[in-house]
Amino acid sequence: MSEDYSKLKFKAGLEIHQQLDTSKLFCRCPSVLRRDEPDFEVERKLHAVAGESGEIDVAAKYETEKNKKFIYQGYDTTCLVELDEEPPHNINNEALKIAIQIALLMNMKIVPITQIMRKVVINGSNTSGFQRTVLIARDGFIETQSGKVRIDSLYLEEDAARIIEKSKEKIIYRLDRLGIPLVEIVTAPDIKTPEQAKMVALKIGEILRSCKVRRGIGTIRQDVNVSIRGENRVEIKGMQDMRIFLDVIKNEIERQKKLSDEGKPTKMEVRNALPNGTTEFMRPLPGSARMYPETDLPLLKISRNFINEAKKTLPALKSSIESELKQKGLNPEMIKLLFKQNKLEEFKELSVVMNNPQLIAKILLIYPREIASHRNLSSKKINEILNSDVLIFVLEKLKEGKISESQVKDVLEKIVSGIDLEEAVKFEKVDLEDVESFIINLLKNKPGLSEKAYMGLVMKEFHGKIDGKTANEIIKKLKKP
Amino acid sequence: MKKNIHPGDRVKISLPNEDYSGVLLESTEPGIIMLKLDSGYNIGLNKRDILEVRLIKKGLDIKEKIELKKDREKRNIAMIITGGTIAARLNPRRGGVDWLDTPENLFKFYPEIFDKVNVIKLEVPFMKASEDMDFRDWKKIAKTTEKLLRDSNVDGVIITHGTDFLHYTSAILSFFLRNLNKPVVLTYSQRSIDRASSDANLNLQCAALAAISDIAEVMLVGHASSNDDFCYAMPGTKVRKMHTSRRDAFKVVNARPFAEIYPDKIIKVSNYRLRDNGRKLRLDTKFEEKVALVKIYPGQSPDILDYYMKKKYKGVILEMSGLGHAPTKRARIGWTKKLKEVQKKGLIICATSQCIFGRVNPLVYSNGRELLETGIIYLEDMLAETALLKLGWVLGHDEWAKSKEKIKEVMLKNFSHELNDRLVE
Numbered sequence: 085m086s087e088d089y090s091k092l093k094f095k096a097g098l099e100i101h102q103q104l105d106t107s108k109l110f111c112r113c114p115s116v117l118r119r120d121e122p123d124f125e126v127e128r129k130l131h132a133v134a135g136e137s138g139e140i141d142v143a144a145k146y147e148t149e150k151n152k153k154f155i156y157q158g159y160d161t162t163c164l165v166e167l168d169e170e171p172p173h174n175i176n177n178e179a180l181k182i183a184i185q186i187a188l189l190m191n192m193k194i195v196p197i198t199q200i201m202r203k204v205v206i207n208g209s210n211t212s213g214f215q216r217t218v219l220i221a222r223d224g225f226i227e228t229q230s231g232k233v234r235i236d237s238l239y240l241e242e243d244a245a246r247i248i249e250k251s252k253e254k255i256i257y258r259l260d261r262l263g264i265p266l267v268e269i270v271t272a273p274d275i276k277t278p279e280q281a282k283m284v285a286l287k288i289g290e291i292l293r294s295c296k297v298r299r300g301i302g303t304i305r306q307d308v309n310v311s312i313r314g315e316n317r318v319e320i321k322g323m324q325d326m327r328i329f330l331d332v333i334k335n336e337i338e339r340q341k342k343l344s345d346e347g348k349p350t351k352m353e354v355r356n357a358l359p360n361g362t363t364e365f366m367r368p369l370p371g372s373a374r375m376y377p378e379t380d381l382p383l384l385k386i387s388r389n390f391i392n393e394a395k396k397t398l399p400a401l402k403s404s405i406e407s408e409l410k411q412k413g414l415n416p417e418m419i420k421l422l423f424k425q426n427k428l429e430e431f432k433e434l435s436v437v438m439n440n441p442q443l444i445a446k447i448l449l450i451y452p453r454e455i456a457s458h459r460n461l462s463s464k465k466i467n468e469i470l471n472s473d474v475l476i477f478v479l480e481k482l483k484e485g486k487i488s489e490s491q492v493k494d495v496l497e498k499i500v501s502g503i504d505l506e507e508a509v510k511f512e513k514v515d516l517e518d519v520e521s522f523i524i525n526l527l528k529n530k531p532g533l534s535e536k537a538y539m540g541l542v543m544k545e546f547h548g549k550i551d552g553k554t555a556n557e558i559i560k561k562l563k564k565p
Numbered sequence: 566m567k568k569n570i571h572p573g574d575r576v577k578i579s580l581p582n583e584d585y586s587g588v589l590l591e592s593t594e595p596g597i598i599m600l601k602l603d604s605g606y607n608i609g610l611n612k613r614d615i616l617e618v619r620l621i622k623k624g625l626d627i628k629e630k631i632e633l634k635k636d637r638e639k640r641n642i643a644m645i646i647t648g649g650t651i652a653a654r655l656n657p658r659r660g661g662v663d664w665l666d667t668p669e670n671l672f673k674f675y676p677e678i679f680d681k682v683n684v685i686k687l688e689v690p691f692m693k694a695s696e697d698m699d700f701r702d703w704k705k706i707a708k709t710t711e712k713l714l715r716d717s718n719v720d721g722v723i724i725t726h727g728t729d730f731l732h733y734t735s736a737i738l739s740f741f742l743r744n745l746n747k748p749v750v751l752t753y754s755q756r757s758i759d760r761a762s763s764d765a766n767l768n769l770q771c772a773a774l775a776a777i778s779d780i781a782e783v784m785l786v787g788h789a790s791s792n793d794d795f796c797y798a799m800p801g802t803k804v805r806k807m808h809t810s811r812r813d814a815f816k817v818v819n820a821r822p823f824a825e826i827y828p829d830k831i832i833k834v835s836n837y838r839l840r841d842n843g844r845k846l847r848l849d850t851k852f853e854e855k856v857a858l859v860k861i862y863p864g865q866s867p868d869i870l871d872y873y874m875k876k877k878y879k880g881v882i883l884e885m886s887g888l889g890h891a892p893t894k895r896a897r898i899g900w901t902k903k904l905k906e907v908q909k910k911g912l913i914i915c916a917t918s919q920c921i922f923g924r925v926n927p928l929v930y931s932n933g934r935e936l937l938e939t940g941i942i943y944l945e946d947m948l949a950e951t952a953l954l955k956l957g958w959v960l961g962h963d964e965w966a967k968s969k970e971k972i973k974e975v976m977l978k979n980f981s982h983e984l985n986d987r988l989v990e
Binding site for chain 2 (some may be wrong): 126128129131164167169171196197201206212213214218219237239376379385
């Protein structure tokens with residue numbers, strides 16, 4: 085039996101956290117997760133501090149009452165900033181650019197003057213006791229099959245340290261993840277059914293993946309806010325597993341319905357999604373009292389110029405790239421390969437030199453594979469040799485008429501075999517008369533063969549010195565009479 | 566903006582295309598109005614884009630009443646607040662800075678000290694960043710400290726202070742407070758106190774323990790390492806800020822800490838003067854301001870000494886290279902002749918080392934012997950900063966300043982651990 089969600093006044097919104105593929109947000113450490121033994125450990129304690137209203141935030145209080153010891157594991161890929169021993173460096177401009185691109189793809193308004201904030205988090209996952217976060221854009225929308233969904237805000241923030249071990253008296257955290265840039269996308273509570281929630285999640289996922297974001301497990305995290313009958317909202321964390329997505333929301337609706345039917349209020353709280361599709365209580369929902377400015381950094385001003393720069397390299401969505409490539413005449417197989425081998429950027433780069441999508445697809449996808457198997461080389465090695473600088477050089481020679489299209493593969497072969505670039509594009513010029521007399525003799529000595537057979541013999545004789553098109557024309561010309 | 570609208574008020578701001586509502590904050594840059602949105606995030610709006618600011622609701626100043634109860638079981642201390650990170654707190658509701666200058670405010674942030682001791686007096690002689698202080702401020706701190714220590718109810722004094730020049734204050738107090746009978750503890754924070762990770766929490770807990778301990782010394786108490794486990798109690802004359810931002814910025818140089826201080830215990834590390842309420846504390850704040858510190862670098866001209874002569878300076882500490890060297894006769898621009906000249910005219914020149922760690926010794930190399938012959942007073946293992954202040958203190962006393970022999974004798978006399986004749990590291 086399907087629920088009548090509108091009767092329940094079901095309201096949901098999504099919060100999606102996605103790691104960006106850059107170095108860290110407020111220091112220049114690489115964003116790498118470590119599996120090896122830590123180089124050192126530091127022991128810390130946190131204590132709750134009265135917020136702006138003089139009161140300790142409920143969520144903060146809940147966490148600090150545990151009075152735990154925190155151990156932080158550090159590596160040669162972490163620095164004093166992650167250790168809360170050095171003030172933050174300037175915000176990572178590459179991460180800022182990517183965040184702006186994501187915002188633009190969701191039709192959002194960029195906030196021109198904004199302040200980096202400290203969000204109090206004292207469960208130890210941030211050495212400082214807060215997470216740095218900044219509002220980048222507001223008020224956008226995405227289109228889904230079930231209508232427009234408004235995007236309320238986009239924040240750029242630091243990821244937290246990750247838990248390695250937890251016991252009653254201490255928690256061990258690893259600093260490798262702390263400070264990796266994240267965008268947090270918050271939708272308006274426009275979502276009317278669990279199915280629509282899933283659709284919106286998938287759509288935002290597609291937008292994110294078209295930009296420079298980290299891939300793989302743990303690089304995207306989803307929370308869903310759910311309320312019914314105008315009651316308090318409940319935030320459910322850990323919704324990235326799409327297989328349980330619908331079940332979790334439906335189970336939460338049931339839980340809230342039961343409370344409401346019994347006349348009990350729904351508490352503002354954060355719950356954690358479990359693999360079986362139910363949820364468990366995590367902590368109270370934090371209030372806005374936990375936000376105060378990051379006084380170690382100046383106001384963040386996002387200039388028109390910076391936004392325009394971001395626009396110049398604005399990635400297109402996979403779906404629109406696909407249809408564009410199809411229009412250019414590439415077959416679905418080739419398009420799939422382009423995505424799979426991650427050669428879209430190179431494809432665009434080479435298309436600027438010469439507008440010949442078929443040929444470019446071949447020299448990016450087909451020829452290297454053939455040469456690799458022929459020469460028994462790894463595809464990594466081939467891609468190293470036939471990098472885009474080399475391919476641009478070859479295309480330019482083709483454009484100048486120094487080589488012909490049918491010689492391109494030969495040129496690449498030569499380059500892979502170690503021949504110098506300038507040498508590789510030099511072909512011995514054959515006297516066309518020599519070719520003609522060879523063909524006349526051929527027709528005389530071996531009459532009645534197919535054109536294809538003659539071609540084969542001609543190419544064998546003049547291999548590499550004449551292109552197939554020219555040879556074919558001569559054969560046709562001489563065979564006719 | 567209308568006159569009746571102030572930071573902390575809830576407002577609605579109209580721009581040509583949109584309206585924003587939120588709490589108005591103190592502006593941090595001219596031409597930009599700061600607004601806290603309901604999400605808690607702050608944004609800036611260009612003043613010239615704003616059509617109208619409307620007051621929605623006046624902000625309330627929330628004042629909590631906290632009653633501090635004296636606990637007879639606990640010992641009493643006094644505190645002196647002088648400014649710095651440890652006493653400044655951002656008020657995020659308005660955006661400005663509040664000072665923690667009452668016991669109530671202090672309690673709100675650091676209830677843990679009050680678990681250990683009663684803070685029965687709190688004095689605020691001034692609120693300054695340490696880099697803005699000079700000898701007049703040190704005299705004020707010394708005077709306030711003396712006054713508090715004379716109170717028989719006070720077992721010790723904690724002084725909170727900015728970090729930049731904290732080691733200058735700790736050094737000069739070591740000379741100003743003669744015959745010290747109770748602990749004088751300076752402490753600090755490197756991380757602002759509004760964050761849960763602030764180092765002030767452990768530093769203050771350990772400072773409270775130090776203030777009621779038997780260590781009757783001027784000491785600096787702060788993180789021993791990056792860990793929040795224990796602090797060192799460091800001799801005021803033998804400590805230096807060695808890092809711009811770490812919690813354990815202060816290191817003992819050419820000595821050992823007095824003690825390791827944990828939130829619940831003290832482990833003695835080296836010898837110190839013991840608490841003795843019968844001892845009569847004496848304040849001695851005479852100070853000659855005309856002293857300078859000059860760092861020697863390669864190719865440097867000694868002409869700088871002419872400047873100090875002209876400006877009627879009485880003494881200069883040279884922070885010399887290695888064992889105590891400066892460019893000699895063999896250098897293209899040598900110092901030997903000029904050093905002889907200025908000392909003949911009465912300028913006191915003392916030598917410390919820019920190596921920071923170790924002792925100066927002019928006898929090892931001929932260059933050192935040449936410089937020694939000009940009459941420089943070599944100050945053994947004394948820190949350059951401590952040497953500067955000790956020279957100012959010594960020259961402030963007419964009975965010592967009258968002859969160079971006396972000055973040399975007093976400079977090389979150990980008053981407060983500033984000299985250590987047994988370096989072990």
